[in-house]
Amino acid sequence: MNAPQIIAPDLDVPDTLARILADKYEEVRERIAATPLSDMERQARNAPKPRDFVTALCHAVGEGRVGLIAEIKRASPSGGLIRDPFEPVALAEAYCAGGATCLSVLTDAPYFQGSPEHLKAARAACDLPILRKDFMVHPWQVFEARAMGADCILLIMAAITDAVAEELEDIARSLDMAVLVEVHERKELDRALGLETRLVGVNNRNLRTLKTDLATAEELVPLIPADRIPVAESGIRTPEDVRRMAAAGSRCILVGEHLMRQADVAKAANDLVHAL
Ligand SMILES: O=C(O)c1ccccc1NCC(=O)[C@H](O)[C@H](O)COP(=O)(O)O
Numbered sequence: 675m676n677a678p679q680i681i682a683p684d685l686d687v688p689d690t691l692a693r694i695l696a697d698k699y700e701e702v703r704e705r706i707a708a709t710p711l712s713d714m715e716r717q718a719r720n721a722p723k724p725r726d727f728v729t730a731l732c733h734a735v736g737e738g739r740v741g742l743i744a745e746i747k748r749a750s751p752s753g754g755l756i757r758d759p760f761e762p763v764a765l766a767e768a769y770c771a772g773g774a775t776c777l778s779v780l781t782d783a784p785y786f787q788g789s790p791e792h793l794k795a796a797r798a799a800c801d802l803p804i805l806r807k808d809f810m811v812h813p814w815q816v817f818e819a820r821a822m823g824a825d826c827i828l829l830i831m832a833a834i835t836d837a838v839a840e841e842l843e844d845i846a847r848s849l850d851m852a853v854l855v856e857v858h859e860r861k862e863l864d865r866a867l868g869l870e871t872r873l874v875g876v877n878n879r880n881l882r883t884l885k886t887d888l889a890t891a892e893e894l895v896p897l898i899p900a901d902r903i904p905v906a907e908s909g910i911r912t913p914e915d916v917r918r919m920a921a922a923g924s925r926c927i928l929v930g931e932h933l934m935r936q937a938d939v940a941k942a943a944n945d946l947v948h949a950l
Contacts, residue, residue, distance in 0.1 A: 718820035744774035745930030766796035772943030913949035
């Protein structure tokens, strides 16, 4: 793999994210040495057809429901080990029974104890469209995402340059995958709106402190143009939080840790879905 420029010189990347990206870059380098890009692209293009992530969310919101992207997340830098034992098939089934619109599955191993196997198992267990939750820095990972069955990828504007974001988005579109572009502040939102995707996530987690504050979505969601679909991410726990996000303009939410910490995951998901 050539050394691609994955961090723009003028991007001020917080320490935790910088560490994650350095490890990710190394991981991708090793993975490409084992499976060349052309092989991974072939696997991606031969994978079963993607499920329509954007339509699923539009449908939920159009019917006056919450568009819940329910996350399968074993551990995180901020939360440590969140769920143990951890059973992706049972979790996918519970989310489906609880009325989730889509799933998000962490595939990053070092920081989230995720795995492509979790995504494959979740996809086989339900019909919901699935987001591959990982740190995407190279085209190879987009092909890998499709090959493992993902229907949507995440692009974190704090982690990549505009040029890389555009390249990864183009590849995803060529594979009929959706793209959720994620922002944490105004500057990133302005850059994100240069992409084609309609799905614009506002992450309430401050990447420097790793703390969440729903005020971030309250500040940024109203700035998202009406032709896009806002998604409020992180730190959402209660029906009241869902109503706050909806009042700010986002009826689509991405929720992980709160749901993962519940004994009855289906009921907890259902409580959020019926918050409005
Ligand atoms: O969750 C973390 O600790 C974290 C740390 C550094 C970068 C990203 C991180 N989380 C990724 C996410 O965006 C969340 O998994 C997702 O939005 C769900 O958030 P939550 O409901 O608070 O688990």
